[in-house]
Amino acid sequence: MAMLLKKVWESVTNRRSSCPSSHVDSVISPPGYTKSPPPSSLGAFDRLPIDVVFQIVKLVGPKDAARLSVVCKSWRSLVSDDRLWIYFLQSYHDTWNSVFFAETNLQKFSSHIAKSSFMRIYRQRVQVPGAVIVDGGSGYYKFGWSKYACPSGRSATFSEFVNIEFPSYFRFRNFFATIYSRMQVKASAQPIVLSLPLRNYDDTESARASRRQLKEAIYTALFDMDVPAVCAVNQATLALYAAQRTSGIVVNIGFQVTSVVPILHGKVMRTVGVEVVDVGGLKLTEFLREQMQRNNINFRSLYTARTLKEKLCYIAADYEVELSKDTPASLEVPGEGWFTLSKERFTTGEVLFQPHIAGVHTKGLHEAVALCMDHCHAIGFTGDDTWFKTVVLSGGTALLPGLVGRLEKELHGLLPSSISKGIRVVSPAYGADTAWFGAKLIGNVS
Numbered sequence: 001m002a003m004l005l006k007k008v009w010e011s012v013t014n015r016r017s018s019c020p021s022s023h024v025d026s027v028i029s030p031p032g033y034t035k036s037p038p039p040s041s042l043g044a045f046d047r048l049p050i051d052v053v054f055q056i057v058k059l060v061g062p063k064d065a066a067r068l069s070v071v072c073k074s075w076r077s078l079v080s081d082d083r084l085w086i087y088f089l090q091s092y093h094d095t096w097n098s099v100f101f102a103e104t105n106l107q108k109f110s111s112h113i114a115k116s117s118f119m120r121i122y123r124q125r126v127q128v129p130g131a132v133i134v135d136g137g138s139g140y141y142k143f144g145w146s147k148y149a150c151p152s153g154r155s156a157t158f159s160e161f162v163n164i165e166f167p168s169y170f171r172f173r174n175f176f177a178t179i180y181s182r183m184q185v186k187a188s189a190q191p192i193v194l195s196l197p198l199r200n201y202d203d204t205e206s207a208r209a210s211r212r213q214l215k216e217a218i219y220t221a222l223f224d225m226d227v228p229a230v231c232a233v234n235q236a237t238l239a240l241y242a243a244q245r246t247s248g249i250v251v252n253i254g255f256q257v258t259s260v261v262p263i264l265h266g267k268v269m270r271t272v273g274v275e276v277v278d279v280g281g282l283k284l285t286e287f288l289r290e291q292m293q294r295n296n297i298n299f300r301s302l303y304t305a306r307t308l309k310e311k312l313c314y315i316a317a318d319y320e321v322e323l324s325k326d327t328p329a330s331l332e333v334p335g336e337g338w339f340t341l342s343k344e345r346f347t348t349g350e351v352l353f354q355p356h357i358a359g360v361h362t363k364g365l366h367e368a369v370a371l372c373m374d375h376c377h378a379i380g381f382t383g384d385d386t387w388f389k390t391v392v393l394s395g396g397t398a399l400l401p402g403l404v405g406r407l408e409k410e411l412h413g414l415l416p417s418s419i420s421k422g423i424r425v426v427s428p429a430y431g432a433d434t435a436w437f438g439a440k441l442i443g444n445v446s
């Protein structure tokens with residue numbers, strides 16, 4: 001292998017003087033994701049099959065591949081191949097593995113941006129500084145950099161800012177100023193990609209006005225802080241992008257409520273209707289606390305109940321069958337001691353499907369999703385009856401083990417086979433940080 005690489009460089013050095021040089025900047029492939037035509041002559045490398053030369057270039061890496069492009073037209077043609085740079089994007093940087101999806105699927109939503117070659121896209125990734133990413137969840141906000149693998153910080157929104165969803169200019173100024181100071185970055189230095197909370201879902205004039213008001217308050221607060229560019233997208237659409245899809249139904253199990261959001265080609269289908277269930281992560285924690293108090297399990301803080309919920313609870317595949325089983329499990333909570341839960345482990349999550357057991361009078365999660373699918377099917381505007389059959393879960397509570405299988409099972413039980421055939425429930429790829437990852441993906445689009 002060392003010999004082969006040596007040969008590449010000898011060939012490069014010999015030919016650099018004889019070939020007309022060109023700069024990497026000028027290399028732009030035709031629109032689309034293309035394969036370059038076979039190069040005319042690669043000198044000594046002509047004796048090797050082109051696939052082998054291609055493999056060698058993969059091995060030399062992106063930096064040296066870019067250098068090869070200035071040797072002559074033949075090498076430039078070879079190393080401009082989109083497949084090579086897609087390979088580099090996906091293999092050389094853990095945090096860039098979604099760039100290919102973003103560039104091929106999300107870029108088309110901004111028709112004014114001309115398509116670039118993947119070689120150019122790669123170079124932009126190296127040169128352009130990242131964006132600040134903020135997911136202002138109603139329970140927990142997450143912030144960080146688009147170039148980083150995960151959020152650099154998370155904090156409880158409700159305890160610090162009471163409720164950031166009410167469009168108050170000063171509340172937003174305070175919220176963003178806190179984040180910029182924690183990130184130790186000047187607001188004017190970076191663009192920001194922001195996830196908007198899912199509120200006022202309806203397709204009515206007053207709901208539209210209230211969404212506009214929320215956006216305006218956010219934009220005004222940010223531009224008054226001299227932020228150079230703002231991109232704000234709703235949480236559900238970002239969760240869908242994080243699952244590398246642009247159409248489907250997003251089920252965001254939020255802090256206070258659960259939203260079932262149909263999205264087609266990146267657009268929330270408000271005409272179909274967004275279903276809202278008044279159960280979220282907080283309700284489950286409170287219900288576990290009540291059960292523990294009832295069963296004389298002593299603890300000091302609500303955070304203990306939350307930890308036990310996150311570490312020991314699950315969703316039963318069949319609630320009635322589970323009730324007849326012995327299901328104890330124990331966990332040590334630092335500062336509080338050991339706790340053992342039994343039936344509480346699955347009765348807590350069952351509130352999502354049977355809210356009445358926690359005294360909440362609303363439909364179950366499966367019923368809300370089935371209703372949404374039924375509406376999507378009835379409207380049927382695309383001629384494609386499959387786009388709504390992928391259900392993408394998001395939010396921390398969606399991490400409860402067993403949720404995917406149970407939701408699929410309930411949907412098959414509720415819907416006629418014409419609708420339920422082909423349904424797939426997708427677990428949240430990034431749990432509570434799902435919207436943050438969707439925003440990061442947008443922050444990385446050229």
Ligand SMILES: Nc1ncnc2c1ncn2[C@@H]1O[C@H](COP(=O)(O)OP(=O)(O)OP(=O)(O)O)[C@@H](O)[C@H]1O
Binds near residue numbers: 257282309
């Ligand atoms: N592994 C887990 N299992 C169960 N629940 C979890 C887990 N991880 C986090 N949660 C719960 O998820 C909830 C927080 O979720 P998340 O951060 O998605 O809310 P949010 O983004 O603030 O809400 P919203 O979508 O309403 O803005 C909390 O109730 C937390 O206890």
